[in-house]
Amino acid sequence: MAVEKKQPRVIVFSTPSCPWCRKTKMYLKQNKIKFKDIDVSKDMSAARDMVRMTGQQGVPVVLIGNRPIVGFNKPLINKLLGIK
Amino acid sequence: MDFSLGSLQESKELKDSYDLIILGGGPAGLTAAIYARRSGLSTLVVEPLITGGNIASTEKVDNWPGDTDGVSGEELANRFTKHAERFGTEFLYDDITEVNLSGNEKIIKSGNKSIKSKAVIIATGTHPRSINVPGEKEYKGHGISYCATCDAPFFKGKDIVVIGAGNSAIEESLYLLNFVKSITFIQDLPYITAEKILADEIQKKENVKFYFEHLVKEFKGDGNKLTSVIFEDRKTGETKEIKTEGCFVYIGLIPNTNLYKGQIELDKYGYVIANEDTITSTSGVFAAGDVRVKNLRQIVTAVSDGAVAAYEAKKYIDKLNGGN
Numbered sequence: 284m285a286v287e288k289k290q291p292r293v294i295v296f297s298t299p300s301c302p303w304c305r306k307t308k309m310y311l312k313q314n315k316i317k318f319k320d321i322d323v324s325k326d327m328s329a330a331r332d333m334v335r336m337t338g339q340q341g342v343p344v345v346l347i348g349n350r351p352i353v354g355f356n357k358p359l360i361n362k363l364l365g366i367k
Numbered sequence: 368m369d370f371s372l373g374s375l376q377e378s379k380e381l382k383d384s385y386d387l388i389i390l391g392g393g394p395a396g397l398t399a400a401i402y403a404r405r406s407g408l409s410t411l412v413v414e415p416l417i418t419g420g421n422i423a424s425t426e427k428v429d430n431w432p433g434d435t436d437g438v439s440g441e442e443l444a445n446r447f448t449k450h451a452e453r454f455g456t457e458f459l460y461d462d463i464t465e466v467n468l469s470g471n472e473k474i475i476k477s478g479n480k481s482i483k484s485k486a487v488i489i490a491t492g493t494h495p496r497s498i499n500v501p502g503e504k505e506y507k508g509h510g511i512s513y514c515a516t517c518d519a520p521f522f523k524g525k526d527i528v529v530i531g532a533g534n535s536a537i538e539e540s541l542y543l544l545n546f547v548k549s550i551t552f553i554q555d556l557p558y559i560t561a562e563k564i565l566a567d568e569i570q571k572k573e574n575v576k577f578y579f580e581h582l583v584k585e586f587k588g589d590g591n592k593l594t595s596v597i598f599e600d601r602k603t604g605e606t607k608e609i610k611t612e613g614c615f616v617y618i619g620l621i622p623n624t625n626l627y628k629g630q631i632e633l634d635k636y637g638y639v640i641a642n643e644d645t646i647t648s649t650s651g652v653f654a655a656g657d658v659r660v661k662n663l664r665q666i667v668t669a670v671s672d673g674a675v676a677a678y679e680a681k682k683y684i685d686k687l688n689g690g691n
Contacts, residue, residue, distance in 0.1 A: 300441050301517035302424045305417050309460070324520040338591050340521040340613070341508040353508060 290364065291348040293318035296333045304343040307355045314366045318345075381459060384483035385411045387680050388475050389490055390463055391623075393420020394666045395656025396490035397447040397456075398673030399680075403488075404454035406681045411484070412451065413477055415462045419444020420492050421657075422666060424516050426542040431666055440516075443666075463491075468630045468652050471687060485687055486680040489627065489639055489647070490655045490673065493620035493664075498530060502586030502593075503616075510593025511586060511614050515539035518615075519546045527613035528553060528596050530583055536617035537561035537569050543615065549574040551609055553581050553598050555618075581607070586614065622658050634660050645676040651687070653679055 293311065295318050297304035311318050323330035323342060337344055337351045345352040347363045360366065387403050389396045392414030403410045417423055425440030434443075452458075465476035466487070473487045495513040497503060503511060512518040516539075523546045529536055532554040538561070540550050557579045559566040569575055578598065584606070585597040595610045622637045632640040632648035638661075639654035641647045647654050655672035657664045 298517055298520060300424050300426065300439075301514065302417050302419075304517070305423075306460075309417070327520070327523065330520055334521065339508050340510060340592070341512055341514075341518045 290317060292346075293364070294346040295320050296323050296329065296344040296346070297342050298322060298324045301342050303355045307343045307345060307360075310355070310357070310360070314364070316364055316366075381411065381457065381480065381482065382409070385409045385457075386484065386684055387411070387486050387488065387677075388413060388473065388482060388484040389488045390466075390475070391420070391490035391492055391656070391658070392418035392448070392451075392458070393490060393492050393656055393669065394422060394447055395492075395658075395669040395673040395676070396420075396488065397451045398670040399488045399490060399655055399677040400451040400456040400673075401454055402674045402677035403680060404451070404456055406677065408677075408681060408684065409457075410455075411457045411459060411482065413459045413461065413463055413475060415460070417444075417460075418448040418451075418458070420669075424514055425538070426516050427538075428666065463626060466626050466630065468627065468649050471651065473651060485684045486651045486653065488645075488653045488655055488673075488676045488680060489624075489631075489658055490669075490676070491623040492657045493622050495535075495616065496619045496621050498583055498616055498618055500583055500585050502588060506586050506588045506593040509591065510588065510612050511616065513616050515543045515615055519543050522547050522613040524548050525613050526551070526611055527615065528609060528611045529615045529617065530554075530596075531617035531619070532556070532559040532561060532577070533617060533619070534561045534565060536615075537565040539615060539617060540569060540575070541565070544572060544574070547613070549576070551575075551611070552577045553583055553596070554579050555582055555601070556580070578607075620657070620664075624658060643675065645672055645679055651680075651683055 321329045339353050352359050386408035387410045389399050389412045392412045400410050400412050422440040423444040427437045428440050429437040461477045463477050467474040473484045475482050526549045527547045528551050529540050530553050532552050580601040581598045583598045587595045595608050597608050599606050624637045639659050641654040641659050645653040645655050653676040655676040656669035
């Protein structure tokens with residue numbers, strides 16, 4: 284019997300009015316992926332962490348495990364989370 | 368702010384065919400959906416991103432009649448969406464990959480789905496124009512941004528540059544000023560092109576500076592992030608450099624019409640050629656909102672187009688079905 288693999292930790296760095304952030308979160312919810320949403324407009328230290336980690340000064344950034352993904356990169360998100 | 372899927376639910380089971388498919392779920396597309404559903408047409412809206420179009424990422428809409436104190440773009444986008452949902456519009460949130468607009472049966476391909484309709488309303492809007500100078504691609508997301516409401520928090524307390532001085536540039540800059548220390552505008556024309564109320568408001572601010580009749584030539588960086596913008600005085604040819612870690616680009620829009628090339632008439636900028644009646648060169652295809660050739664691209668003109676397009680689509684479908 285196939286054993287379902289545990290979903291890796293997923294964090295979405297976002298701002299409330301960023302359309303690609305909403306698209307990303309909508310996509311994860313539709314695929315029943317649990318994630319933590321960090322609003323970088325409210326959490327400036329998280330914003331700094333994100334920039335340090337990725338060099339990226341724009342959202343969304345999706346952290347899957349330890350792998351940061353910049354923007355809504357559907358193929359890469361699918362690959363890392365096993366979404367078919 | 369809570370992220371709610373409330374108004375962004377994809378329809379569970381899509382049909383193979385609809386009376387009307389609306390491409391794009393901005394103000395034009397959603398208004399078309401409201402009118403189409405009220406006239407009894409089965410209607411599918413296909414939206415690649417999120418509904419609301421460009422207003423969904425606009426901090427504040429201050430010229431929507433009836434909202435006397437202004438309204439957040441996100442809220443207005445959600446209201447439009449819920450209104451279209453209330454009348455039974457179906458939604459597909461996915462890329463539009465291929466269209467076949469000729470003949471009486473239109474075919475829209477989205478992902479692995481192929482859906483037919485009798486009529487199509489194109490309401491796919493526009494996206495921000497790139498400036499196409501060296502360094503832009505390299506430092507996009509590393510100091511260069513096209514969306515203030517998305518990326519403003521990363522530039523808190525910094526001296527930034529905004530390229531352009533049209534409505535979008537000034538509206539977004541008024542929002543950016545809540546975060547940044549100062550804004551230097553670089554504008555190719557000799558004046559602010561935004562409407563007067565916005566121009567007056569930005570000029571009252573003490574921490575803004577304008578370079579008129581200057582052109583951006585290059586973005587420079589340290590390999591990781593933007594460090595300066597190189598620009599040129601159009602009158603003297605003098606090259607200047609301004610040190611900055613942040614630059615927002617608002618130099619106009621490009622219509623999202625690549626998919627329709629060769630199937631409907633577009634003007635030289637790529638906008639769909641259609642009159643006030645929204646009727647395009649292809650039978651059964653209508654164009655509404657910012658994607659259409661027009662002089663004023665606003666929410667009110669988009670929703671007007673949407674209503675007209677739905678009315679014309681209904682007339683077309685009735686005729687196709689052998690009615691009056």
